[in-house]
Amino acid sequence: MLHNALDRAVKERLIQRNPTADCIAPKLEKKEMTFLPAEDMKAYLDEADRRHVLPMFYLEVSGLRKGELVALLWADLDVESQTISVSKQATRDENGNIVITRPKTETSVWLVSIPRKAVELLQREHLKHPDNPYMFPSTRTGEMYYPDSIVTLHKRILKSAGLSYINFHALRHTFATAALQNGVDIKTVSSMLGHYDAGFTLRTYTHATRQKQEQAAEKMGNFMDKVM
Numbered sequence: 001m002l003h004n005a006l007d008r009a010v011k012e013r014l015i016q017r018n019p020t021a022d023c024i025a026p027k028l029e030k031k032e033m034t035f036l037p038a039e040d041m042k043a044y045l046d047e048a049d050r051r052h053v054l055p056m057f058y059l060e061v062s063g064l065r066k067g068e069l070v071a072l073l074w075a076d077l078d079v080e081s082q083t084i085s086v087s088k089q090a091t092r093d094e095n096g097n098i099v100i101t102r103p104k105t106e107t108s109v110w111l112v113s114i115p116r117k118a119v120e121l122l123q124r125e126h127l128k129h130p131d132n133p134y135m136f137p138s139t140r141t142g143e144m145y146y147p148d149s150i151v152t153l154h155k156r157i158l159k160s161a162g163l164s165y166i167n168f169h170a171l172r173h174t175f176a177t178a179a180l181q182n183g184v185d186i187k188t189v190s191s192m193l194g195h196y197d198a199g200f201t202l203r204t205y206t207h208a209t210r211q212k213q214e215q216a217a218e219k220m221g222n223f224m225d226k227v228m
Helices: 002-011 038-050 054-060 066-070 116-128 147-161 170-181 186-193 198-204 206-227
Strands: 083-086 089-092 098-101 110-113
Touching (some): 054 147
Antiparallel strands (some): 089 098
16 A cells, blocks of 8 residues: 555655565465354353353354444344444553544444344343443443453353363354355355455455355356266
8 A cells, every 4th residue: 555655656756766666565474263163152152151141242253343342232232123233342542541432444333133042132131231221231330341351251251161262352253154154145244244345354264265165166066967
């Protein structure tokens, strides 16, 4: 982006040469994707249920970021359409204080469709604190959960359930991987994650789409066998 901007500056004779012309961009290192295996998901959610936080973590496996999750209000849920409006997030400002802001990009402001089971869990959760505006108020303070607090809770759930450690963001990867492996198309998954571009989703979750490619190749092979 910088190179293209400076190229434009050269063409408009604002500068004599592009100072990035001789730069060599470093190669991007592809990090190994981590996620919660399907066979471990029940143990994880059972432990969350035992700790009385099942609705929050059930919803988290729908692909939300931690800052978006804790900032949810009861008013963000549309029971009839089974959607949640994701339009804000909890972040830290330059002084380390928790503040509510809009996501950085407009593509991160979106409606998330959720299963009927999730709606029912949220409705039962709301009955426990009907006058509280937060969807998941802290059990200690009644105010909004700190994002770091649910990360700590996530670690405790894994440990108590006897599961291998994965970071909290891996639950978002878990959702995307499961959706793609179960036939949800890449464009839909991208929009459900609030990604700006389906190409980014495709590059990020190559491990999941590879399985679908193998299935597609087998189907095409069967088709060609019938044709020949």
